[in-house]
Amino acid sequence: MRPETETELAEIVAGLKEPVQISGGGTRGIARPEQVLSVSGLSGISLYEPGALTLVAQAGTPLAEVEAVLAAEGQQLAFEPADYRTVMGSAGEPTIGGVVAANISGPRRVQAGACRDFLLGVRFVDGRGQVVKNGGRVMKNVTGYDLVKLMAGSWGTLGVLTEVSLKVLPKPEATATLVWHGCGWAASSKLFCDALGSPFEVSGAARLPEAEGQPSRTLLRVEGFMDSVKYRVGRLLEAFADLKPDEVVTDPDENAAIWRAVRDIEPFAGVPGNVWKTSIKPTDMIRVASGKNPNRVVDWGGGLIWTLAEEGEDLRSALSDVPGHSTLVRAAADDMDKLGRFQPETEGVAALTRAIRDKFDPRGIFNPGLMG
Structure with missing residues (x-):
């Protein structure tokens, strides 16, 4: 139809x-x-x-x-x-x-x-x-x-x-990205917290995993008018004098490619496994991401973590002690049926959800079963 x-x-x-x-x-x-x-x-x-x-x-x-x-x-x-x-x-x-x-x-x-x-x-x-x-x-x-x-x-x-x-x-007139190579989880977390807590209007704070001999990349982005970007990048470099970035990317095409990789989760494209999206407090990033699995794309300053996991693995159970929720974004039909796409709701939230859906879709005809 x-x-x-x-x-x-x-x-x-x-x-x-x-x-x-x-x-x-x-x-x-x-x-x-x-x-x-x-x-x-x-x-x-x-x-x-x-x-x-x-x-x-x-x-x-x-x-x-x-x-x-x-x-x-x-x-x-x-x-x-x-x-x-x-x-x-x-x-x-x-x-x-x-x-x-x-x-x-x-x-x-x-x-x-x-x-x-x-x-x-x-x-x-x-x-x-x-x-x-x-x-x-x-x-x-x-x-x-x-x-x-x-x-x-x-x-x-x-x-x-x-x-x-x-x-x-x-659209911003200019963009600059500060890049740290091979930066550990604790150092990345500190960079995110310090940068996003600064007055320098950081518009991106992310981390891409190792890939084909390339080290992981911790990223901070600044956008705006050219003079403003130059000033804010300079201040961030001063603030991170003890942990200087390995490069500052100013080329528009290179910047677009870097943030497209983060935005579209390109490191997991065509790679076998299930893809999970976990939303947490940024301060819990280390608890989620610093395990044995290196296949993580981090965004939102640590508040969003994409994980490439083995098929059948229940990431929600593994993260049961971390406040937040995990969505199974990509998986075979069997895993999607077994694990469910969305985080199960608590009893109170589920009751509220049902009440709202009953008001808007009383016959239950729109995407039934998708969100509980």
Whole structure:
């Protein structure tokens, strides 16, 4: 099923007799239910006002199209959405609705915020086939209950997004990345804490693992106007005089490649094993990452850790004493069934989740079983 309009989508949902899998660009590998309801036919940018820093697009609009339109005006999605097709081994085309539905937020989250923080408004069809609108198309018009943030990260379990309104920001004039080679976990943690606690507006704090004879790389990024970047890099070099970086990368293409590797988890692309995404307090990074497994990509200053683990390994059990949650992002169907994609909810949270879903999808037809 591939409706071309919001009205057609609402009519389809109202007439559904069995559950459906909500699909955008088909990049996520969600395989149930068998019947698919695709929003890829709802495509196009309906409003873009560069001066107002706002963009409105239908949910099925390809992410690449949105980014190209913004780039032509020197603007960007500041939350730096990832493209997981390579690491997932999937095809399809990422859509802006899929980005919002999964709240996809890249390395710049530590400084700019997450996808949900840039979401101004949404339109969606609920489980009854009713069209719901919340928020607005401009920053001064976000009113009513905050269903906007509720929909971000709901993975299509509450409703089918049809349109999203986003705040956008100018692209930085310059970028510099401080790089430490072979830096240990304790030293990396201190660099992250000191840098992110400084007034120098670090927009990326990450660590890439060893690869093909190349040592691990601990990374700090600074962006902005050229003179500001030079000044802040100089101050960071002074602050880290006792642990100087091995290099400072200023070339735009090289910087783009470094942070794309972090954002898209490129070190795990095409490598056998399960991929886990663990969200924790940054101060717990050493507890999670300093074990025997070297296959970790760290982001958000230690608050997000991607792990390449052996098939069948239950990473949640191994990290049961660390507050946080782990999502199984990539795995064979048997492991996904056995371990579950998302962290099991506590009894109280599960009850709240059920109550919310009963309100928005009383028939349980949207992506059943996906989030508990």
